[in-house]
Structures are given as C-alpha cells and as structure tokens.
Amino acid sequence: MLSNRLAVVLVTALAPAVWGxxxxxxxxxxxxxxxxxxxVIRCLPAGLLLIALTRTLPKGSWWWRALVLGALNIGGFQALLFIAAYRLPGGIAATVGAVQPLITAALSAALLGDRLTLRTVLSGIAGVAGVSLLVLRANARLDAIGLAAALGGAVVMAFGVVLSKRWVSPAPLLATTGWQLTAGGLLLVPVTLLSEGAPPTHYTVDNVLGYAYLCLIGAALTYAIWFRGLRALPPTSLSFLSLLSPVVATLVGWLTLGQDLSPLQALGAVVVLGSLIVAQTQRARPLTTATAPAGPAPAGTAPADPAPGVRPSALHENA
Structure with a gap:
C-alpha cells in the first residue's frame, strides 16, 4: 500500500513540476x-481535444456541475491570478497563494469530514514560510485589490479541489477533464476580448511551439495526471503538491535563464519540500458514507499554476 501511494504521489507531482x-x-x-x-489558448483547445477523443458529453446535473468546476478550477482562478499578477510582485502573490493547502484542509474538514490535524496545519505554515523565502523580496509593495485577488484565487482553487472530490463523475477521467477545461476556457473568452482586445494576426514559430507545449503538455496531459491523482489522494495531500511549482520555476530560471539563486532561496526550497513530504505521510481518515458518494472516483481539479503570459515578476508563484 505504501509503495502504491508513493507511486501515485510521484506521478501526480509531475503535473505541478511541469507547470513550474x-x-x-x-x-x-x-x-x-x-x-x-x-x-484561453492553453485551456480551451485542450478541453475540446479531450472531448473529441472521448466523444462524451455531460448528462443531467453534470452540465451545471462541469460549468461550476470549470469556473472554479480554470476560469475564475485564472482571472484572479492575472489580477494578482498585475497588481502585486510575484513574490507576494505566490506567498499568499501558498495558503491554499491550509484552506483546502479546512474545507475538507467542513465538507468531507476529514480530520484537520496539527501536523497538517504546521506543514501548511511551513509551506507558506518556504515559498516566502523562495520568492519574496524585501522591496515588495502591497496592493489591497491584488491581495484580495491572490487570496480569492487560493480560495477558489481550494473549493474546486474539494467539490471535485465530493462530486463523483460517472464519465471517464479524460472526458470530465475536457468538460472543465472547455467550460473554463469559454468563460475566459469574453474576459479576454474585453481586457486585451482581438488576438494578434501574426505568430512566430516560437509562439506556435510555446502555445502547443502549454496546451498539449501543460494542460491536456498534466491536468489529466493531476485529476487522476485526486482519485487516490486526499484533497489536502494533493494541494500540498502544488507547492512544487514555485520550486521548479525558480530552479528552471536559475538553470536556463541565468537568474540568481541565493542561499535563502535554497533554504526556502528545502523547507517547501520538507512540508509537502510531511503532508504526504499524514494518514487521512477515509470519507464517511454520508460524504463519499458511491461510484467511480471523481475527476480532480488543477492547482494554482502560474498561468502563461503573466509578466516575469509574477511568475515565481505557484503554478
């Protein structure tokens, strides 16, 4: 059992690592x-592709459930993330977003009957501290709207994770994943047109390759991996894995973009890794029959990843 759980954790961790x-x-x-x-280009084509491959549409209540989950996990989260990214330095946004595992733990206790333990709370606090060491800068400025958006993004994502565990989809995993990506992408279309105008008419080869990577690898593949992880892992354990994104983003920046890596940042990475390891060794209480519906395991929801297109100062936050 332990080796099976470890395998699930390691495979699921690939998703936030790629998002980094x-x-x-x-x-x-x-x-x-x-x-x-x-x-939009990252999520909507990926969702439509998965729907086309599975040839499965929602039925009954899953029309509105897919819309709600897509709004929480994709559309609402992305919009709030971008507001935070443009009004806050990346370090502030990432540090506020790192409270998401704690929020998920509280919601899991309230809605799913999971135990909220001192170990989980201390691991969550350590994760926030580690992310702050990793990405926070002394000259960071504060903005009330930006802070509210960053916190709102963490809350929205936490609700999406917990509801995805509570609502059991009868459809295949890839189909449910496609519904959410499509719904979230469609909700983002009018927001994009109003805030950014019509899309460009010319794209370079690098642009096309970048969009293809984010769509096929950074959305279709990794969201499916993440959602599969939620089938087997408690929501809180899954949420802690999202802290890998700022660690990977920092390492990639150091290795490929020539960015500095200070001893404090290295310490922050160690603290983050320690907090998520401790969180994965927490034995969760099984869901009660009142809170865990019968049927196939639910498709999950994605974490906060730094969305494509966020300005450089904002992309050291958790993906």
Missing part, C-alpha cells in the same frame, strides 16, 4: 502582454 516551467516558456516563446489570451 510555464514561466520560462512564457517569457521566452510567447507574445508579451497577452496573458489571458495565452490562458
């Missing part, structure tokens, strides 16, 4: 100042 590469792909390959367009 978003910063490098965005800054090196995508057009500047088009973050919401990048989010």
């Amino acid at each position: 590469t978003t910063y490098a792909v965005t800054t090196e390959m995508l057009p500047p100042d088009r973050p919401l367009l990048a989010a």
Whole structure:
C-alpha cells in the first residue's frame, strides 16, 4: 500500500513540476502582454481535444456541475491570478497563494469530514514560510485589490479541489477533464476580448511551439495526471503538491535563464519540500458514507499554476 501511494504521489507531482516551467516558456516563446489570451489558448483547445477523443458529453446535473468546476478550477482562478499578477510582485502573490493547502484542509474538514490535524496545519505554515523565502523580496509593495485577488484565487482553487472530490463523475477521467477545461476556457473568452482586445494576426514559430507545449503538455496531459491523482489522494495531500511549482520555476530560471539563486532561496526550497513530504505521510481518515458518494472516483481539479503570459515578476508563484 505504501509503495502504491508513493507511486501515485510521484506521478501526480509531475503535473505541478511541469507547470513550474510555464514561466520560462512564457517569457521566452510567447507574445508579451497577452496573458489571458495565452490562458484561453492553453485551456480551451485542450478541453475540446479531450472531448473529441472521448466523444462524451455531460448528462443531467453534470452540465451545471462541469460549468461550476470549470469556473472554479480554470476560469475564475485564472482571472484572479492575472489580477494578482498585475497588481502585486510575484513574490507576494505566490506567498499568499501558498495558503491554499491550509484552506483546502479546512474545507475538507467542513465538507468531507476529514480530520484537520496539527501536523497538517504546521506543514501548511511551513509551506507558506518556504515559498516566502523562495520568492519574496524585501522591496515588495502591497496592493489591497491584488491581495484580495491572490487570496480569492487560493480560495477558489481550494473549493474546486474539494467539490471535485465530493462530486463523483460517472464519465471517464479524460472526458470530465475536457468538460472543465472547455467550460473554463469559454468563460475566459469574453474576459479576454474585453481586457486585451482581438488576438494578434501574426505568430512566430516560437509562439506556435510555446502555445502547443502549454496546451498539449501543460494542460491536456498534466491536468489529466493531476485529476487522476485526486482519485487516490486526499484533497489536502494533493494541494500540498502544488507547492512544487514555485520550486521548479525558480530552479528552471536559475538553470536556463541565468537568474540568481541565493542561499535563502535554497533554504526556502528545502523547507517547501520538507512540508509537502510531511503532508504526504499524514494518514487521512477515509470519507464517511454520508460524504463519499458511491461510484467511480471523481475527476480532480488543477492547482494554482502560474498561468502563461503573466509578466516575469509574477511568475515565481505557484503554478
């Protein structure tokens, strides 16, 4: 059992690790100042592709459930992330977003009957501290709207994770994943047109390759991996894995973009890794029959990853 759980954790961890590469792909390959367009291109085609492959549409209540989950996990989260990214330094946004595992733990206790233990709380606090060491800067400025957006993004994502565990989809995993990506992408389209205008008419080869990577690898593949992980892992354990994104983003920036890596940042990475390891060794209480519906395991929801197109100062936050 332990080896099976470890295998699930390691495979699921690939998703936030890949999302941590978003910063490098965005800054090196995508057009500047088009973050919401990048989010739409990342999510909507991936969702439509998965629906086409599975040839499965929602039925009954899953029409509105898919819309709600897509709004929480994709559309609402992406919009709040971009507001935070443009009004706050990346370090502040990432540090506020790192409270998401704690929020998920509280919601899991309230809605799913999971135990909220001191070990989980201390691991969550350590994760926030580690991320702050990793990405926070002394000259960071505060903005009330930006702070509210960053916190709102963490809350929205936490609700999406917990509801995805509570609502059991009867459809295949890839189909449910496609519904959410499509719904979230469609909700982002009018917001993108209003805030960024019509998309560009010319794209370079690098632009096309960057968008293809974010769509096929950074959305279709990794979201499916993440959602599969939620089938087997408690929501809180899954949420802690999202802290890998700022660690990978920092390492990729150091290795490929020539960015500095200070001893404090290295310490922050160690603290983050320690907190998520401790969180994965927490034995969760099984869901009660009142809170765990019968049927196939639910498709999950994605974490906060730094969305494509966010300006460089904002992309050291958790992906």
